Amino acid sequence: MPTAVEMSAATHAYRQHTSLLAKSFDGLTADEWNIRPNEACNSMLWIIGHVIWARSMALQLMGAPWTKPWLSLFARGAAIVEPSQYPSSDEILAAWVDVSAALTAALEGTSDAVFSSPAPEKMPSFDGSIGGMVSFLAFHEAYHVGQAAYLRRFLGHSRVIG
DSSP states (O other): OOOHHHHHHHHHHHHHHHHHHHHHHTTOOTTGGGOOSSTTSOOHHHHHHHHHHHHHHHHHHTTOOOOOTTGGGGSTTOOOOOGGGSOOHHHHHHHHHHHHHHHHHHHHHOOHHHHHSBOOTTSOOSSSBHHHHHHHHHHHHHHHHHHHHHHHHHTTOOOSOO
16 A cells, blocks of 8 residues: 555656656757657657656546547557657647646545555556556656656757756
8 A cells, every 4th residue: 555655756756757858848849859869769759648648547547537539659569650640749738738737636636545446457556556556657757757858968959957
């Protein structure tokens, strides 16, 4: 069962990630959103779309479903498609703002009973609970924060921190 401290740490991590990711894509041109450093790497659009997808998974677990018709394009293991098949950077930005607000509200409003309930089978969770899964997804997001910051520098923009 997750403790209040663990859920507080996850909430803080999500808050920090929201800020850092917004700094990572601030000022990118529409073309830069789709640049991939090489065929094995993802674009900023895919990274942010994937984080939106992961946040939608956390919201679903907390009983606050949030969706967009294109979310499956960014699911774990999804094949890379032509840029024209993805939503525009403007649509990604609007979804980012919306999902981030929904996540903040859900983290503040979800009961300890929900966080303590068992996570669905075969889903990564630090302790087998929904709270452990939500916390795992915050940890997962940190990986993508680093990718986005690195990609921003690759694209010739300023640092995210410092």
